[in-house]
Amino acid sequence: MREGSLEAPIRHPLDWRSADFYDDAKLDAEMRRVFDICHTCRRCFNLCDSFPRLFDLIDESKSGELDTVASADFKRVVDACTLCDMCFMSKCPYVPPHEFNIDFPHLILRYRAVEAKKNGVPAADRALADADRNGKWATLISGAVNWATRRENTMMRGLEEKVAGLDRNAELPKYASKTLEAQAAAHPPMRDESAPAKARKAVLYATCYGDYNDTSIGMSALGVLARNGVETKVVHPACCGMPKLEQGMLDEVAEAARKVAAAFAPYIDQGYDIVAPVPSCALMLKFEWPLILPEDESVKRLAEATFDLSEYVVDIARKEGLAEGMAPLDGGVAFHVSCHSRAQNIGQKGAELLALIPQADVAVVERCSGHGGAWGYKKGNFETAMKVGKPAARQLQNADKKHVVSECPLAGLHIEQVIEALGGETPRPERVGHPIVLMARAYGMASS
Numbered sequence: 001m002r003e004g005s006l007e008a009p010i011r012h013p014l015d016w017r018s019a020d021f022y023d024d025a026k027l028d029a030e031m032r033r034v035f036d037i038c039h040t041c042r043r044c045f046n047l048c049d050s051f052p053r054l055f056d057l058i059d060e061s062k063s064g065e066l067d068t069v070a071s072a073d074f075k076r077v078v079d080a081c082t083l084c085d086m087c088f089m090s091k092c093p094y095v096p097p098h099e100f101n102i103d104f105p106h107l108i109l110r111y112r113a114v115e116a117k118k119n120g121v122p123a124a125d126r127a128l129a130d131a132d133r134n135g136k137w138a139t140l141i142s143g144a145v146n147w148a149t150r151r152e153n154t155m156m157r158g159l160e161e162k163v164a165g166l167d168r169n170a171e172l173p174k175y176a177s178k179t180l181e182a183q184a185a186a187h188p189p190m191r192d193e194s195a196p197a198k199a200r201k202a203v204l205y206a207t208c209y210g211d212y213n214d215t216s217i218g219m220s221a222l223g224v225l226a227r228n229g230v231e232t233k234v235v236h237p238a239c240c241g242m243p244k245l246e247q248g249m250l251d252e253v254a255e256a257a258r259k260v261a262a263a264f265a266p267y268i269d270q271g272y273d274i275v276a277p278v279p280s281c282a283l284m285l286k287f288e289w290p291l292i293l294p295e296d297e298s299v300k301r302l303a304e305a306t307f308d309l310s311e312y313v314v315d316i317a318r319k320e321g322l323a324e325g326m327a328p329l330d331g332g333v334a335f336h337v338s339c340h341s342r343a344q345n346i347g348q349k350g351a352e353l354l355a356l357i358p359q360a361d362v363a364v365v366e367r368c369s370g371h372g373g374a375w376g377y378k379k380g381n382f383e384t385a386m387k388v389g390k391p392a393a394r395q396l397q398n399a400d401k402k403h404v405v406s407e408c409p410l411a412g413l414h415i416e417q418v419i420e421a422l423g424g425e426t427p428r429p430e431r432v433g434h435p436i437v438l439m440a441r442a443y444g445m446a447s448s
């Protein structure tokens with residue numbers, strides 16, 4: 001729920017193909033206009049590190065106002081933003097349709113797009129943002145990659161910090177030895193013929209993380225959907241481009257949008273729903289792409305056909321009912337609502353999904369994890385990510401449940417590391433990749 005306004009926020013299309021968008025003077029004027037409103041308002045002081053940096057710059061300036069802050073210092077504010085969208089979605093009363101027209105995350109995105117156009121994206125960041133290419137080769141040699149990226153491997157991590165800018169202390173995602181697509185092809189989901197007939201057909205968009213890293217999310221989703229009579233296929237045409245969006249690489253995000261929308265169009269024609277298991281990817285398909293390519297009909301149709309995974313399962317439960325056969329879990333669940341789940345404006349669908357499991361004992365925590373995708377791994381950001389993640393990690397730890405889960409797999413991984421750093425008496429909870437994994441367990445399915 002958003003504070004300060006009862007009206008639903010509106011987001012304007014990004015004007016990224018106009019010359020004005022990249023005009024330094026115009027960008028600076030817009031940053032000064034928005035920052036000055038934020039300075040007067042200050043509601044977002046504790047959301048992330050961007051706002052404290054902005055307010056410190058102003059408070060420590062000669063006049064104590066924005067006019068004596070140098071524009072070059074704005075970069076510090078921009079660099080701390082993870083594009084979590086929480087200021088826009090949950091705090092700001094001045095988002096459109098308000099006349100102040102504040103969209104702080106998209107202003108940051110514009111700044112990064114201008115930087116990327118002017119100076120190019122550093123090679124290491126560009127390489128890190130190519131999630132498909134990285135995933136394809138890393139799954140082929142997953143043993144070696146997982147060994148080389150272990151935190152305990154101090155020599156390799158030192159090297160990776162130097163070459164790729166990955167903070168040596170950040171926990172990095174492991175790679176699977178077989179992609180989700182390969183696993184699903186080897187063990188195709190068998191629709192349960194005894195399940196109540198459903199008129200649904202779904203394509204599970206594998207997503208990079210679901211395809212190359214944690215395949216338990218997709219395998220669990222396939223199992224649960226099959227058990228509920230939904231015919232499901234796994235497709236991964238390409239990365240949604242979120243890592244490139246973070247770098248301001250808007251041309252390449254648009255290219256990904258066109259490619260993925262074209263690949264899903266024939267399925268949508270045949271009546272398939274598109275289901276995205278990772279909230280950031282769902283957010284891209286549903287909201288960011290249509291703002292980047294507002295004239296593209298395939299992108300628009302895809303946005304309308306796309307469901308977040310938790311949203312989809314809850315929709316089945318509401319409209320047709322879920323198949324019987326779930327047993328209670330072996331303990332309670334501390335559930336973290338990720339920022340990009342909140343940014344989809346669909347309510348706490350992950351918590352609703354968990355509540356469908358018999359006798360579910362769920363504690364909900366709605367604070368930013370602080371990780372921000374690849375942003376949080378990077379040297380210079382990791383310490384900030386740990387600091388920002390502390391309140392969420394503390395609340396999840398204090399919930400004292402057996403399991404801890406976030407729909408965002410990277411947020412979950414980061415929170416696990418913050419909980420570890422906090423220490424304390426409470427036993428460390430077991431992290432699972434997504435609430436669907438727990439639902440699959442409740443149905444008696446093993447997720448790989």
Ligand code: SF4
Nearest residue numbers: 048081082084085087
């Ligand atoms: S999008 Fe998130 S990280 Fe960026 S300024 Fe807003 S709240 Fe802070």
Ligand code: SF4
Nearest residue numbers: 038041042043044092
């Ligand atoms: S983004 Fe909106 S709510 Fe946050 S400080 Fe700026 S004006 Fe205030």
